[in-house]
Amino acid sequence: MRKLLILVGVLLAAHVVLLFVHPAGAASPAIDPHAVNVGIVFDVGGRGDKSFNDAAYVGGERAEKELGVHVRFIEPGDGSDREAALRIFAAEGMKLVIGVGFIFTDDLVQLAKEYPNTDFAGVDFSVATDSAGNPIPPPPNLAALKFREEEGSFLVGALAAMVGHSKKVGFVGGMNSPLIQKFQAGYTAGVHYVCPDCQVIAQYAGVTPDAFRNPGKGKELALSQYQDGVNVIFHASGSTGLGVFEAARQTNKLAIGVDADQYSEAPGHVLTSMVKGVDAAVFDAIKRVKDGTFKGGIYSYGLAQNGVRYVYDEHNKALIPDSVQARLQQLRADIIAGKIKVPTTP
Amino acid sequence: MSASAGARRWRAQLEEAVLPAVVALLIAALVGDVLIIVYGQSPGEVYRALLEGTWGNAYGLGQVLYKTTTLTFTGLSVAIGLRAGLFNIGAESQLAAGGFAAGVLGTLLPPGLPALLVLPLFIVAAAIGGGAVGGAAGVLKSKWGAHEVITTIMLNFIVLALLNYLTVAHFKVFDTLHTADVRSGALPRLSALIPPFHGSAANMVLFLALAVVAVAWWYLFRSRAGYELRAVGLQPGAAEYGGVNVPGVWWRAMLISGAVAGIGGLNFVLGYKHYYEDGFSTGAGFLGIAVALVGRNNPVGVVLAALLFGTLSQGGLAVNALVPKQMVDVLQAVVIIAVVTSVPEVRRVLRSARRRGGPEA
Incomplete structure (x- = not known):
């Protein structure tokens, strides 16, 4: 008995001593009220996804370096953590609180109403519509950051038709949903714009979110399209696309990446990638808050804002002739100028 | 003396x-x-932030109570199984199935019914949802001797994938991953009684959890069926010799275990968001195993352990900046x-x- 009490005493003493250890460089939890403080809450899954959350992180880091703002991040666990994390940031007096992913939509709307003096932003925020189909604007202190994926898809579609040397071009989607159909619609329009008699073979890996992480299915779909005479496939299918790249390598044909520059997945076989600039949108929102020009509403990022773009650099220059690149730049300018209207549904 | x-x-x-x-x-x-x-x-800073963000203010405490409520259900579920000598790893999917059943029931009811009147319906629906999953593992064990650890793990995969499919393909609201709002039966938040809890997710299901704990204690330690259940857990051979139908106790214990976890789904569906959301309960079922172990399979111990893990879970958010x-x-x-x-x-x-x-x- 006495031994046990001594043990408890020793453990307690050691714990109390360690409580006062203060390593050099330890951050103070108190936030600096004079700085611009920004809180970013990741989607469940958090950092390390090589896509969405990581892109938001990059945007936040860049804002810290270039704008001198303070950015803090929270990775939520279960479903109630999203609101809790937003609330922690709002209650701490952050100037801007960002939720990454459409799943934050409900939580952001509620918090924006409760904290009218805090600015909020939601990446891929899903804007509700009223019974007549008109969008319901978000609260005045909430910015919905949306992307016009169809515009970037249009350009890679035109590129696929121009360098494919085939009347057939391919598309592999992940989960068949309005979001991915936007990619398909833009891509198909781009193909037909430069090659009216070309045929787009569009296939989806499934109807559930699992269709975004099924490389086996991606490879199967891609192989059958390549055998069918397709020379270029654009995938918008998460990690299912890894199978598309595998098929491109195996058949020595070309594939187009999505969301981030996917050149390294299959060097020599990635024609380009349709990049979605989550990092730029996050940076932009932070910059507006710093400059005092932040306004709520729907922000739509397209080619004009560099919110979507296609990759053209030293890695894939050899695959894209100069004349083709010039034509793409012309198409890009035409879309920005409104001369070409890109559809959002196939 | x-x-x-x-x-x-x-x-x-x-x-x-x-x-x-x-x-x-x-x-x-x-x-x-x-x-x-x-x-x-600095450990001092981190623990201070953890306590401030949980027990240090009413909102944090409300969040702790919300998490404690779900963990009490899943912890109790695992504890009941362990009392019968069965290791239920399936609370994760049983919880989700219970929440899904309640969410779907809520969209089918006519709007405007008094919450207290329909609450029993929701409890039964959630218990059936979770109990069906737990009971399936129980029957597999009683009839064919399939080990419950294997079957409950596998049922997690099957049930979670099925719920995901049902939600995405049939029940979700456009552009979201959740069902429509329940039309009747939504329970008030705790902040309706105690205003400082404003904003926190804690709600009236907390009291339902305490009632279920009391019933479970009575069942385990004061009823004949509970006595048989514990006897099977301690020594199945001796229990059988004493006249207990051991396979019967097994499937009943798994059924009850699953039902208790399933009722936990009401905390999110009726108390917090008023809809079922795919993945709402991620991790709470597995954490229930820890709650049962630390609470030593005692209903009261489970509540205390749930409070500890609820605090750590909410505190994790509060110290995430450090x-x-x-x-x-x-x-x-x-x-x-x-x-x-x-x-x-x-x-x-x-x-x-x-x-x-x-x-x-």
Whole structure:
């Protein structure tokens, strides 16, 4: 008995001593009220996804370096953590609180109403519509950051038709949903714009979110399209696309990446990638808050804002002739100028 | 003489209940200290932020109570299984199935019915949802001897995938991952009674959890069926010799275990968001195993353990700005390991000390 009490005493003493250890460089939890403080809450899954959350992180880091703002991040666990994390940031007096992913939509709307003096932003925020189909604007202190994926898809579609040397071009989607159909619609329009008699073979890996992480299915779909005479496939299918790249390598044909520059997945076989600039949108929102020009509403990022773009650099220059690149730049300018209207549904 | 013997026994019981937990928590805290220092932060600051963000204000406390409510259900579910000698790893999917059943029921009811009137319907629906999953594993064990650890793990995959499919393909609201709002039966938040809890997710299901704990305690320790269940858990061969239908107890225990986890889904569906959301309960089922182990399969112990893990879970958010989320996950794991190793060890020391000390015990 006495031994046990001594043990408890020793453990307690050691714990109390360690409580006062203060390593050099330890951050103070108190936030600096004079700085611009920004809180970013990741989607469940958090950092390390090589896509969405990581892109938001990059945007936040860049804002810290270039704008001198303070950015803090929270990775939520279960479903109630999203609101809790937003609330922690709002209650701490952050100037801007960002939720990454459409799943934050409900939580952001509620918090924006409760904290009218805090600015909020939601990446891929899903804007509700009223019974007549008109969008319901978000609260005045909430910015919905949306992307016009169809515009970037249009350009890679035109590129696929121009360098494919085939009347057939391919598309592999992940989960068949309005979001991915936007990619398909833009891509198909781009193909037909430069090659009216070309045929787009569009296939989806499934109807559930699992269709975004099924490389086996991606490879199967891609192989059958390549055998069918397709020379270029654009995938918008998460990690299912890894199978598309595998098929491109195996058949020595070309594939187009999505969301981030996917050149390294299959060097020599990635024609380009349709990049979605989550990092730029996050940076932009932070910059507006710093400059005092932040306004709520729907922000739509397209080619004009560099919110979507296609990759053209030293890695894939050899695959894209100069004349083709010039034509793409012309198409890009035409879309920005409104001369070409890109559809959002196939 | 008998009074002092009673007092001594009471003291011995108190020591056995409290001391192992104290030792385990201190060991866990020390490991946490070292990890935090290695990461380059100050343990004092991190623990202070953790306490401030949980018990330090009404909102944080409300969040702790919300998480405690779900963990009480899943912890109790696992504890009931373990009392019958069955290791239910399936609380994760049983919880989700219960929540899904309640969410779907809520979209089918006519709007505007009084919440108290329809609450029993929701409890039955959630219990059927969770109980069906748990009961399936129970029947597989009773009829064909399939090990419940294997079947409940596999049922997690099957049920979670099925619920995901049903939600996405049939029940979701456009552009979301959740069902439509329940039309009747939504329960008020705790902040309706106690305004400072404003904003926190804690709600009236907390009281339902306490009621279920009381019923479970009565069932386990005061009813004949509960006695049989515990007898099977301690020594199935002896129970069978004593006339207990062991396979019957097995499937009933799994059914009840699953039903209790399923009712936990009401905390999110009726109390918090008023809809079922795919993945709402991620991790709460597995954490229930830890809650049951630390609470030593006792309903009251489960509540206390749920409070501890609820605090750590909410505290993880509060300290996320200082240390990565994984740090709190590791800390939770250390608590579990410290408890399961130090409890028998400390008790052994206590008992041998008493044996040397006198005739008592």
